[in-house]
Amino acid sequence: MSFTKNEVEDVLRNVIHPTLNISIIELEMVKNLHVNGGEISFELGVNKKTATNIPVLKKMCIHAIEEKFGEKANVRGNIKVVQEAEPENALSKVKHIIAVSSGKGGVGKSTVSVNLAVALANTGAKVGIIDADIFGPSIPKMFGMESAKPDVFKHEGKEIIIPVEKYGVKILSLGFFVNPDDAMIWRGPMASNALTQITMNSDWGELDYLILDLPPGTSDIHLTAVSIMKITGAIVVSTPQDIALADAIKGINMFRSEKINVPVLGLIENMAWFTPAELPNNKYYIFGKGGAKNLAGKMNIPFLGEVPIVQSIREGGDSGKPVATNPESITGMAFQAIAQKVVDAVS
Numbered sequence: 001m002s003f004t005k006n007e008v009e010d011v012l013r014n015v016i017h018p019t020l021n022i023s024i025i026e027l028e029m030v031k032n033l034h035v036n037g038g039e040i041s042f043e044l045g046v047n048k049k050t051a052t053n054i055p056v057l058k059k060m061c062i063h064a065i066e067e068k069f070g071e072k073a074n075v076r077g078n079i080k081v082v083q084e085a086e087p088e089n090a091l092s093k094v095k096h097i098i099a100v101s102s103g104k105g106g107v108g109k110s111t112v113s114v115n116l117a118v119a120l121a122n123t124g125a126k127v128g129i130i131d132a133d134i135f136g137p138s139i140p141k142m143f144g145m146e147s148a149k150p151d152v153f154k155h156e157g158k159e160i161i162i163p164v165e166k167y168g169v170k171i172l173s174l175g176f177f178v179n180p181d182d183a184m185i186w187r188g189p190m191a192s193n194a195l196t197q198i199t200m201n202s203d204w205g206e207l208d209y210l211i212l213d214l215p216p217g218t219s220d221i222h223l224t225a226v227s228i229m230k231i232t233g234a235i236v237v238s239t240p241q242d243i244a245l246a247d248a249i250k251g252i253n254m255f256r257s258e259k260i261n262v263p264v265l266g267l268i269e270n271m272a273w274f275t276p277a278e279l280p281n282n283k284y285y286i287f288g289k290g291g292a293k294n295l296a297g298k299m300n301i302p303f304l305g306e307v308p309i310v311q312s313i314r315e316g317g318d319s320g321k322p323v324a325t326n327p328e329s330i331t332g333m334a335f336q337a338i339a340q341k342v343v344d345a346v347s
């Protein structure tokens with residue numbers, strides 16, 4: 001029995017990558033396909049993007065070929081997995097990309113992102129932050145950089161954005177380029193394009209951590225983010241309040257879904273309690289007690305820490321000097337401890 005290379009290729013065209021949901025032929029994973037009588041051999045090229053579930057994929061190829069051509073097709077042992085050189089891009093020298101997300105808006109996602117970035121930079125790490133909350137960018141204000149205009153240079157005919165830098169963090173936000181009132185009326189594809197531009201057409205250089213402040217909820221932006229970059233893991237921020245937790249669960253399930261498939265590094269409980277300055281030993285659990293911590297246990301997710309409601313945290317955000325810039329303060333220490341847990345979680 002013999003068959004042609006084209007016939008084999010047609011069979012492999014129906015093998016769909018289990019997490020990317022695209023044919024392996026379309027993904028250009030099949031290389032050096034040789035057909036000689038019943039003997040079929042090829043290489044499966046694997047890169048950062050396609051590297052999930054390779055043993056499963058190999059089995060799928062074998063099954064598809066044997067189903068079509070019968071046992072006489074000899075392919076077992078003839079599929080070689082090869083690591084492909086990664087194409088150079090803006091994120092080639094970025095070690096870890098950490099998405100910060102929440103189900104609900106206003107729970108402190110940007111506050112956590114900014115303070116985590118600064119706390120990581122305090123440890124000597126090279127850190128960047130992307131404000132992917134296109135419809136409500138708050139990163140410029142939290143860094144006191146509202147009027148910053150990032151420089152752009154031309155390289156091989158392409159415009160490359162240079163992130164602005166403060167407190168040791170490289171920063172890009174759409175807020176630097178568009179009036180937020182204009183962004184509010186953008187449609188999904190425009191927002192996705194804008195995120196792709198500030199992420200992939202920028203000079204990030206070498207980074208240990210790139211923090212991605214995502215919009216609340218589950219949106220097209222999340223899909224865009226996972227399709228343009230390999231996210232190391234996601235951190236979900238929630239207050240202990242029931243409605244925030246319900247939305248946090250949705251967020252966690254989104255990251256765990258096949259389409260997104262990003263590991264959840266952990267849950268942070270923000271606004272965990274309030275302690276008035278004049279009653280330093282009292283804790284008031286305004287939004288409920290330990291809700292996010294309990295949820296982490298229930299969903300088998302690491303708990304990365306809790307942050308109380310503190311006036312200086314809000315003031316730090318509003319004044320452009322996040323509390324983590326003072327790592328010796330009590331609030332600064334809280335974010336430093338969270339940063340350490342994040343470092344441990346990704347390494």
Ligand SMILES: Nc1ncnc2c1ncn2[C@@H]1O[C@H](COP(=O)(O)OP(=O)(O)O)[C@@H](O)[C@H]1O
Pocket residue numbers: 102104105106107108109110111112138270271307308309310311313314315317318
């Ligand atoms: N732990 C906290 N203590 C005091 N104020 C906080 C705390 N966390 C967030 N805030 C304030 O709450 C508001 C919403 O926080 P923000 O980080 O912008 O939320 P999100 O990005 O989730 O919409 C901001 O004014 C911020 O300064």
Ligand SMILES: [Mg+2]
Pocket residue numbers: 109110111133136138
């Ligand atoms: Mg925000």
